[in-house]
Amino acid sequence: MNINITKYYYGDIPEEKGGGNTAKTESTANWPLWEVFIRSKQGLDHKHVGSLHATDAAMAIENARDVYTRRMEGISIWVVESKYIHASSPDDAAAFYEPANDKVYRHPTFYDLPDELKHM
Amino acid sequence: MQTLINYTLYLADNALILAQRNAEWCGHGPILEQDIALTNISLDLLGQSRSFYQYAAQLINAEHPSAMPATEDSLAYLRDVFAFRNILMNELPNGDWGQTVLRQFFFSAYQFPLFERMKHSSDATLAAIAEKSLKEVTYHLRWSSEWVIRLGDGTEESHSRMEKALDELWTYTGEIFEPAPYEKAAVEAGFGVDATSLKDAWMERVSNILQEATLTVPAPRWMQTGGKEGKHSEHLGFVLAEMQFLQRAYPNATW
Amino acid sequence: MSVQELEKIFQQKIDQEIKIEPKDWMPEAYRKTLVRQISQHAHSEIIGMLPEGNWITRAPSLKRKAILLAKVQDEAGHGLYLYAATETLGTSREQTMDDLHSGKAKYSSIFNYPTLTWGDIGAIGWLVDGAAILNQVMLCRTSYGPYSRANIRICKEESFHQRQGFEILLVLSQGTPEQKAICQDAINRWWWPSLMMFGPKDGESTHSEQSTIWKIKRKSNDELRQQFVNMIAEQVKILGMTLPDADLKYNEQTKNYEFGEIDWNEFWNVVKGNGPCNKQRLDTRRKAHENGAWVRAAAEAHSAKRAARKQEQAKVA
Numbered sequence: 001m002n003i004n005i006t007k008y009y010y011g012d013i014p015e016e017k018g019g020g021n022t023a024k025t026e027s028t029a030n031w032p033l034w035e036v037f038i039r040s041k042q043g044l045d046h047k048h049v050g051s052l053h054a055t056d057a058a059m060a061i062e063n064a065r066d067v068y069t070r071r072m073e074g075i076s077i078w079v080v081e082s083k084y085i086h087a088s089s090p091d092d093a094a095a096f097y098e099p100a101n102d103k104v105y106r107h108p109t110f111y112d113l114p115d116e117l118k119h120m
Numbered sequence: 121m122q123t124l125i126n127y128t129l130y131l132a133d134n135a136l137i138l139a140q141r142n143a144e145w146c147g148h149g150p151i152l153e154q155d156i157a158l159t160n161i162s163l164d165l166l167g168q169s170r171s172f173y174q175y176a177a178q179l180i181n182a183e184h185p186s187a188m189p190a191t192e193d194s195l196a197y198l199r200d201v202f203a204f205r206n207i208l209m210n211e212l213p214n215g216d217w218g219q220t221v222l223r224q225f226f227f228s229a230y231q232f233p234l235f236e237r238m239k240h241s242s243d244a245t246l247a248a249i250a251e252k253s254l255k256e257v258t259y260h261l262r263w264s265s266e267w268v269i270r271l272g273d274g275t276e277e278s279h280s281r282m283e284k285a286l287d288e289l290w291t292y293t294g295e296i297f298e299p300a301p302y303e304k305a306a307v308e309a310g311f312g313v314d315a316t317s318l319k320d321a322w323m324e325r326v327s328n329i330l331q332e333a334t335l336t337v338p339a340p341r342w343m344q345t346g347g348k349e350g351k352h353s354e355h356l357g358f359v360l361a362e363m364q365f366l367q368r369a370y371p372n373a374t375w
Numbered sequence: 376m377s378v379q380e381l382e383k384i385f386q387q388k389i390d391q392e393i394k395i396e397p398k399d400w401m402p403e404a405y406r407k408t409l410v411r412q413i414s415q416h417a418h419s420e421i422i423g424m425l426p427e428g429n430w431i432t433r434a435p436s437l438k439r440k441a442i443l444l445a446k447v448q449d450e451a452g453h454g455l456y457l458y459a460a461t462e463t464l465g466t467s468r469e470q471t472m473d474d475l476h477s478g479k480a481k482y483s484s485i486f487n488y489p490t491l492t493w494g495d496i497g498a499i500g501w502l503v504d505g506a507a508i509l510n511q512v513m514l515c516r517t518s519y520g521p522y523s524r525a526n527i528r529i530c531k532e533e534s535f536h537q538r539q540g541f542e543i544l545l546v547l548s549q550g551t552p553e554q555k556a557i558c559q560d561a562i563n564r565w566w567w568p569s570l571m572m573f574g575p576k577d578g579e580s581t582h583s584e585q586s587t588i589w590k591i592k593r594k595s596n597d598e599l600r601q602q603f604v605n606m607i608a609e610q611v612k613i614l615g616m617t618l619p620d621a622d623l624k625y626n627e628q629t630k631n632y633e634f635g636e637i638d639w640n641e642f643w644n645v646v647k648g649n650g651p652c653n654k655q656r657l658d659t660r661r662k663a664h665e666n667g668a669w670v671r672a673a674a675e676a677h678s679a680k681r682a683a684r685k686q687e688q689a690k691v692a
Contacts, residue, residue, distance in 0.1 A: 030469040031151070031675065033462060050528070051459045052153055053468065055678035062263060066157040067452055071532070090399050136437075143431045143440075146447050147424035148659070150667025152455045159448040163441060170437050193436045217670045273680065274673025281669065366435035366493055373551050375435035375493070375543075 033082040034060040036067075038074035046078050054079075124243065125179045126205070126302035127312055129195065130348060131246075132172030133206035136196055137356070138227060139165035140363055141214055150217050157263060161224065164256040169196070171249045197367035201357050202350040205300070209292035211347070211356040218271050218278065219285035225264035226289060229325050230296050231257045233318045243311035265329045272333025282335055294343025296322070303348070389590050394520040397463040405589055408582065409519055410464050411480075412591065414471045417457035418482035419507075420450045421475075422656050426490040427499055435493060442539050443496065449532050456525040463521045476661045483507075484642070485568050487650030494547055494561030500540015502562075502569040505607065508533055509599050510573070518590040541610070548614040562611070563619045569607075570634070571642045573600040601631055608632040 031053035037046035049068050054060035060079040068074065088096060104110045113120070142162035149155030173192035180190040188194075210227065214220045235257055238250035271278040297319040299307070306312025327337050346352065366375065381400050388395065395401055424447050431447060434440035458468040474480035485503055490496065511533065514526040547558035574580055574596040586592040594602075608625070611618055622635035645653070 030467055031671065033459075050456055050525075051462070052455065053151065054153065055674045056681065058266070059674070059678070062266075063153040063157065065259075066160050067153060067455060070160065070448075070452075087398065090396070140432060143444055146431055146444060147421075147428035147451070148663040148666075150663075150670035152421075152451050152458075154670075155451050156448055156455070159444060159451070163444055163448075166437065166441050166444065170441070173437070196437055197435075217667065270674050270677040271670070274677040275669070277669050278673030278676075362432050365433050370551065370553060373435075373554055374546060375439055 031055050034079045035082050035085060036064040037078040038068060039076035040074055042075060046076065051082060121179060121183050123302050123305040123309055124311065125176055125183070127306040128172050128176040128179065128246070130205040130300070130302065132169045132176060132195070133204045134210055135165045135172065136169035137206040137359060138210040139169060140359060141210065142220070144214055145220065161260050161263070164260065168249070168253045175245050175249070193367070197364045201352050201360060204352065204356060205348050205350060207292070207295045208344055208347040208353055209289060209295070211353060211359055212292065213355060215285060215288065216281060218281045219288060221264050221267035221271070222282065222285045223289055224260060225268050225329065226293055226326070228257055228261040228264050229322050230318065232261050233321045234313055237313040241311045246311055268329055269333045272330070272335045279334065282333065286335060286338060290338040291341060291344050295345040295347060298345050300348035389518050394523060395518055396520045406464055408586060408591060409522065410461055410466050413457055413461045413522055414474065415481050417454045417461065417471065418475045418480055419486065420454035420457060422482045422486045422660060424450045425656055425659055426486055427496060429490050430493065430496050446536055446539065449536070452532065453529045456528055460521040460525045472664065476664060478657065481646065483572060484645040484650060485572050486656060487645050487653045488564070488568050489652050492557050492561060494544065494557040495565065497540050497543030497547060497558070498561035498565040500536055501544055502565045502607065503572065504533060504536040504540060506569050506572045506603050508537060509603055513593050513599065516593055544614055548616060558614065559616050562616050566618050566620070567637065570600060570637055573603065604632045604634050
């Protein structure tokens with residue numbers, strides 16, 4: 001079987017497909033790809049909702065408005081060109097996240113206290 | 121009362137016919153994101169037309185009680201060409217994407233100051249519809265302005281296409297500010313907006329955007345008029361034939 | 376790590392219902408299968424805009440026009456979400472679309488049938504979207520994260536599509552004799568093609584087995600088809616209409632509706648490009664794309680000019 005072991009180190013999108021100033025392999029124009037983050041209501045974080053194509057940031061925000069907020073999904077939009085997202089590698093998962101596994105004392109449930117103790 | 125009805129129908133017809141034209145793009149846009157964007161504008165305009173038609177129907181039914189009361193649909197689907205009051209520009213075929221966005225820009229640049237004034241209309245319903253619509257139009261104006269700039273100041277091809285579109289449409293822009301008798305009467309009655317008074321603001325905005333788009337404002341020329349008083353181009357008949365087909369083919373059916 | 380070990384870890388994740396994300400290692404065949412399936416799904420949404428889009432300008436009331444316009448627009452959005460999912464696999468939208476335009480990529484054959492009457496808009500919503508929803512609900516649980524998330528978003532938005540279609544038919548079914556005839560005629564023409572939407576029978580589906588092991592697909596074609604028939608056979612009673620299948624009958628023991636044989640000859644013919652509208656649909660899509668080329672180029676050129684001016688200004692300052 002033909003196996004692909006290419007690993008990508010830029011967000012969800014392989015670098016060369018990220019658009020922007022990267023060299024184009026196709027003859028036809030392809031607008032850069034942007035990631036869209038939306039705050040659904042005041043007080044909440046912006047959350048990644050998807051991606052879209054646009055030629056610049058202003059257009060990306062408007063496209064996000066037209067594509068991702070048609071059902072009152074948001075009140076604020078962030079966009080970032082996909083190629084600028086840097087992401088951790090799945091290969092590092094063990095070294096990055098597993099050492100946290102045994103630090104149970106960081107969690108409130110670790111402490112065995114009498115039931116009479118209130119408001120703690 | 122008849123003045124208010126006519127004036128409201130004018131506002132409704134303008135919105136409906138442009139919504140219908142813009143809707144023709146759905147599924148055929150230059151890129152998915154913009155296909156969706158233009159459809160949003162079409163939906164907004166369609167919504168505006170419905171608000172105006174519903175109000176007009178209410179007024180008509182109060183004035184002329186009938187066994188077959190007027191509805192938004194009877195007004196949209198059962199009037200013939202001469203009863204439609206939309207400006208000629210809105211009924212023109214779409215042309216290319218450039219012509220479509222330029223027309224949208226011209227129209228939004230008119231609707232924007234119109235609704236800004238109309239939200240203070242002495243007629244509470246018109247004022248309320250204007251206030252709601254103004255938010256939509258603010259976005260249409262922004263979107264269409266940006267597209268005019270982009271295409272005017274884009275590639276050589278897009279620039280020459282925009283010049284052509286400008287030449288095509290300019291002759292229809294004068295009608296916007298040539299008030300029909302019912303518009304004048306509406307101003308006198310206190311609920312209408314004086315179209316002539318919107319011209320300077322429109323021209324200033326249009327000049328600025330065209331300049332940014334590296335396009336030249338055309339020299340004054342003969343302006344086509346007539347739509348506001350039911351004297352249309354040949355295009356409207358085909359728009360209506362298509363739009364009204366089912367209502368005409370199956371009279372009195374419910375859909 | 377050897378490829379065999381990577382494959383083993385990969386399959387273990389799938390078996391434990393852990394979603395695969397874009398940067399995770401995946402077998403090339405898994406990637407290829409996903410790209411093929413997701414792009415077909417995307418193309419179906421985009422081509423699917425055309426038969427319904429036909430009726431936007433002719434919708435019989437302003438309310439129906441607004442609903443249909445919003446619905447067809449949703450399909451564009453769904454196509455967009457799905458193309459974005461293929462992009463996470465390293466295939467650009469442009470590339471994917473080129474494959475559609477060149478005729479290399481397939482899309483759901485259902486959209487190669489014509490929409491002749493307003494009843495067809497109802498039938499598409501009820502039957503075609505109904506079939507698509509069953510598939511998409513299953514795909515919300517697919518093993519590939521971005522595809523699963525796209526389907527969740529799609530399902531949320533689609534929930535009104537089937538309802539509006541049924542409502543169109545319901546109004547027709549309660550209308551004039553002509554309207555009733557329109558309703559029955561539309562059901563007659565869309566019923567069999569809808570059943571074909573679930574694809575070949577389980578034994579004859581080439582990609583099914585591996586897709587099931589990878590949990591890309593979670594139900595077989597025949598399972599989904601049966602689920603669909605059971606649902607529609609009941610709903611059609613509310614319309615007072617019939618399904619055009621003399622063999623359709625309820626089996627008390629299996630609690631399933633049995634149904635007649637699908638015309639597989641027709642199915643394969645439409646897949647191969649001989650459907651009534653194959654050529655028309657593709658030509659329309661190609662034309663839209665080609666007519667949009669200057670617009671896309673101009674927007675890109677303008678942004679580049681703007682960025683250059685900004686840089687120039689920064690230098691001066």
